[in-house]
Amino acid sequence: MKQYRNEIFSFLMLMAGVLLEYAQTPWFALPYVSLVWFLAAVAPVGLPVMAEAWEHLMKKEYFSEFMLMTIATIGAFCIGEYPEGVAVMLFYAVGEQLQDSAVDKARDNIRALLDMRPRTASVFRKGQYSIVSPEAVETGETIEVKVGEKVPLDGVLQNEVGVFNTAALTGESLPRSVRQSGEVLAGMIPVNETIRLSVTKPYSQSTLARMLEMVEEAAECKAPTELFMRKVARYYTPAVIGIAFLIPVLPFLYSLVQPSFIYLFASWLYRSLVFLVISCPCALVVSIPLGYFGGIGAASHKGILFKGGNYLDAITKADTFVFDKTGTLTTGNFRVCRIETAGIYSEAEVLKYIASAESKSSHPMAKAVVEYAKQQQATLYPVGAVTEIAGYGLEAYIGGKQILAGNYRLMDKYGIAYPEGLHEMPESLILCACNGIYAGVVVMEDELKDDAVEAIRGLKQQGIRHFEILSGDKTALVQNIAHRLDIRHAYGDLLPADKVARLQKLKDEKHCVAFVGDGINDAPVLALSDVGIAMGGLGSDIAIETADVIIQDDSLSKLVTAVRIGKYTRRIIWQNIILAFLVKFAILALGTVGVATLWEAVFADSGVALLAIFNAMRINRLIKHS
Structure with a gap:
């Protein structure tokens, strides 16, 4: 209750003043007594608002909500409506306090993330472990x-x-x-x-530190809806003040040409003040960013990091989901099935040549071959110069021999003949050539992720109609995966530039594209897409830098959760916008014709703001039970 002490004091003073007026207490009716009383009542809640209005004025922001409240309060005191003048500031201040509490609750998810930061580290120095700050390690x-x-x-x-x-x-x-x-x-x-x-x-570059920095920065990225409302506010507030000025002026001008019209300045000024109070855009100013902030925070606790409210909006508009294959739709955990040779070298020699060259690569297939070679207790050869050719494979020099290890495009690039039947095989392959002659191939399998079928089905239920797979793997293999997932459009044998070209074609056809990749070798298409989504990208620098949304583990089903969170957030925000405008326009009309009073205007303004805030806070509950 301590944070409400100013509001409680003002409320008690206001109620006491109203009762003293109602009881027609003699001493209270003395000149200036009631004025001083109500000035004392309004000061604790009014002065901070007026100070904010002055600060905005100094920054040449003439039409802030604080200015609206200040003008309304001063106007009410000028026409002798002291209790209403206090009420304007009191209920506005109470509303602001409640809004701050609501924002604090929305920040709880982010605070929970920030609390994850360890404060100390036990580091081994000089023969013993010492407790230091993580930054010092x-x-x-x-x-x-x-x-x-x-x-x-x-x-x-x-x-x-x-x-x-x-x-x-x-x-x-x-x-x-x-x-x-x-x-x-x-x-x-x-x-x-x-x-x-x-x-x-170092600590500043650790995954956790960068993730927390990203989540904090996400709140600063404004969604189109929020930016639109800010643009509207530039014209809305000056327009409101202009109309409020005209409400008492136009009837006065009319009375000059129509003597039978009885003009009462206090009555028309009162209507103008009602108009000012109800037009204050509190509900929109607070509830829209609160909604996006709540969506980002709730998503982060589901293991989904949105880099800003703009991407929460964008994912709801995506009508096309494009997937990389390896590590995205499949586990990326390759298993060597068999080794086939051309008869020049033995299976063991082909394995050692390929594993030795691939030991210099970080590709999942390369790691699987190296691991298999270890299991077979194969001794790897020392490797000389290595050149990695993106989308093709590796060229390495081992014992003076040129070793090529990669896909059949690499063989074509160097003009090396190989069995044509390899194109029809539905497995992943690493072909090997030694000194320009085809030596053999490692045949590998990569399994679909457990939730891949469920994820595609869930996305279809969310209204996504167009799906594609873009992969550097063989077309036969990619189409086999697509058939199992009920995806009609699948393209294999693609270089990184081919993926970019295909994505650009989709955008030229006016599709809103979400690209889902592993965040390691898909940076160009992640950047080009309307929404770039990195799967399992938590440890990948390129994912954090390039993607707009990061799924922190390998769960494809979280794509459905991400879309659902975006839609929840967008729906609630538009509910708030419509509610605020409908109520405000209704009360504005009533106030202009003299039906609504300042009391009703104050309650309506604060009430709409609180309803909008409580509605925005539903995001967490909706997501929790989804």
Whole structure:
């Protein structure tokens, strides 16, 4: 109640003054006594508003809501309507306090994220662990994190295996296992034993710090609806003040040409003040940004990061979803099925050549081949110069031999003949050539994600009608995946430039396109799309920089949640806009003709604002039960 002490004092003074007036108390009827009384009542709530109006005036912002309230209050006192003048400021101040409380509640989700930041780190220095701030830890140093503590910095695991609670980052309650040398992100919580990490990034560049920075900045990105209302406000407020000025002036001018018309200045000024109070755009000024902020906060707790309210709006307008394949629709966890050779080299030699070259690549297929080679206890060759050719594969020099490892486009590029039947195989392939001669191929499988079918079905239920898959993999493989997902349009054998061209074609056809990729090699199309969505992009720098929306884990079904949150937010915001304008126009009309009083105007203004705020706060509840 402490924050309401000014409002409580003003309310008690107002009620006491009204009762003293009603009882016709003699001393209260003395000259200037009631004026001083009601001035004392209005001061605690009115002076801060007037101070805000003055600050805006100094910034040449002449038509703020604070100015509207100030003019209405001063006008009421000028015509002797002291209680109504106090009421204008009192209920406006109470409304502002309630609005601030509502905003604070909407910020709770963001605060919960900010509270994830660990305040200390236990770093190994001079033979012992010392407690320091995370900012003081340098890359390469070893830190220790006990069970239940939050990991303060990104690093690689030194333990043989660690089990982590990642709910704070991904929104998923299932624990995640990380093996030795695997990546551990700031914000994870070890659940089985004390773990040790070798720090890979300074605190300012850690995944958690960048994620929190992004969520905080998201509130500053204005959605089209919010920007539109700001543009309207530039004309709305001056227009309101102009009309309020004309309400007493026009009847006066009319009385000059029509003597039979009885003009009472106080009556018309009163109507003008009613008009001013009810026209205050509090409901719109607060509830629209509050709605977007609530949507962003609620989404973050679902493991979905929107970079701004503009993307909450944009995802509701997307009519086309375009997907990358590997790591997006599929798990990206490749498994080597078999190795086929051309008869020149043995299977073991082909495996060693491909694995040695691919050991220099970060592609999921490359990692799978290297891991398979380890399982087969194959000794990798020392690798000389390596050139990675985006969309093709690798050229490496091993023992003086030129080794090519990649797709069949790489073979075509270097004019190397290979079996034509490879094009028809529905698996993923890594072809190998040695000194310009085809040597063999590694055949691999990549499984669909568990929730892929459910996600596409859910998006269709949300009204999305057009789906496409764009991939660098073989057309036969991509179309096989598309058939299983009931997606009609699937294109394989695409280079990054081909993906960009296809996306541009969709945009030229007036589609609003959401592109969903893994955030690693899809930066151009993520940037070109109307909404770029990075899947499982939490640890990827390029995802955080390029994507507009980040799904923090690999769950495709969260795409449906993202669309649903956007639609909830947009629907509630437009409900608020329509409610505010309908009520305000009705009371404005009644006030202009002298039916509505200042009391009704004050209650209507504050009431509409509070209804809009409470409606905006429904976003969390709707999403929680969705």
